[in-house]
Amino acid sequence: MAEVELVGVTKRYPGGVEAVSSVDLRVPDGEFVTLLGPSGCGKSTTLSLIAGLDEVTDGEIRMDGRAVNDLTPVERDVAMVFQSYALYPHMTVAENIGFTMRLRKRPKAEIRERVRAVAESLELTPLLDRLPRELSGGQQQRVALGRAVIRQPRLFLFDEPFSNLDAALRIRMRSEVKQLHQRLGITSIFVTHDQEEAMSVSDRIAIMRAGRIEQVGTPEEVYARPASTYVARFIGSPQMDILPGEIERDAGQAYFRVGGERFAIPDAVMPDGRAVDLGIRPEHVLVEASGVPATVVVAQPIGPSTYVTLRWDGGDLTTRLPGMVRLEPETVQHVRLQPDGILWFDRETGRRVEAA
């Protein structure tokens, strides 16, 4: 088990492309941290750097305070699960799981015993003599997990481990990984582009953009208080709406004007009167008779709730209604913004600003 720290970590490829730019991140011992971002944001490269599979160009990676830049993956004592499972196709399940101990020249009996115990915990016992190609995707993924857990590493690394699985299996594997972490308590770094996956398994999430970390926080923090419109849009489904508009005051009441309509807001004074956009999530858009009129564009019932897209002259919004609701397109609804759900973002920089 280990505390991992990245200090100014940079990866530049020959040719000048900078995949990771000066990343700082501290992962305390036993924590489960997810690197989240779209493809090409540098999250997988960052993971390879932590694993020791790629060399850091600048900066330092530390484990328990000690620089490990020059150590191999084995010396760092990390275990990794890959997106394509990367099982050795010519070895049985048992040989795949035991390969790392075989390389460490452990006695055969000990390897057999450990493999048996790991297979037991992952429900792989009946499959031990099969070859990877005879297994389903989910079974292959569990073998990949088994290969990682057979030795108790100081650090677990997961590189988009579930993206090849179907939706139902993905959700089951999430809970298996989370239980595994709860049981073993080994520091884990998980890479994914799926925000829901990140929210559901992580202690903290680091959202990455173009090689940099945009925000690090607990799932609650990044959801409720995103640092920028980038994070706000990336976390949560459907997306947060970001409305461009102007703040107006009229007879002691503040409004936010978007196109032809204006929404009542708590009075908000921006530092240096800068231009801002208003961010709001569907659950904070309330349908009420006193609200602003808007026509229904589309209603999407998903079971526990229904997402409704509404449009007015110059803008649109999505709201969440409880339960399965049938709304005909082109009918008119009235909406209001829940005051504590309103977030402000600097129109130029996209950073969130606190209203005074």
Add this chain to the structure above:
Amino acid sequence: MSAMSRRRGRRLVADASIRILLVVFTCWTLGPIAWGVVSSLLPTEALIQTPPDLSPAKFTLANFEEVLGSGHNLVQGLLNSAIVATLTAGIALVLGSMAAYALARLRVPGGNRLLLIVLATQMFPGIVIVIPLFVVLSRAGLIDTYAGLVLVYLSFILPIVIWVLKGFFEAIPPQLERAAAVDGASPLQTFRLIVLPISLPPLFATAVFAFIEAWNEFFFAIILTRLDVKTGPIAIAEFSGQYQTLYGQMVAAAVLASIPVVLLAVVFRQYILKGFVEGAVKG
């Protein structure tokens, strides 16, 4: 209903024409070989008649007895060929697989240029280099030696082995090797325990290719050998003399010389096919 039966009829016709084409193709390829086997069983007098006398009474194993007898160099020639071809295939496989892996995976300075140079060596016709080669080998005392012949064969077989194997190694998902690195394997262990075992089919295929190339080679062998290391193809050619050509014996020798190659192909057939059929990993 009639549309369906018409479609089925059309499929039957298509099926049948493919089969007929295959039969024609098979006859076309196997015909000369079959004729070779038949003529090896006939005495030369029966062969050179027009038309050849194919009466079963004439069939005899005399040609084989004669060519295997001590009067000819065939046995020694085939033995020499076997030694040269085995050495060539073995060395080409060991050196070629390592070079190909390095070029496919490791950062080799000037790797691409190196590959082009390797390919460029293939562009000279043998006739252009054979005289200088003879001079070099004779200065080095390598004329009429196994080492000399193997060296020359490697010079044109190794590049092909490298190019073919490099393609196969590049098709192996890099994540396999990264997984091995995380599991604690050194680059050499990764090569030996992961890459080589899953590359067995292409390795067998290239080894068989290298063996056959060296086994059949005639041009360099006739110029670079004299007596001791005379190979099979040359021993066969010697049945054609200044005053007469012993067709029956020559063909019998050729049939004997083909047997090892045919056996190789039959024994390794499933590996060679497997190389093409089976993908390494689901990605």
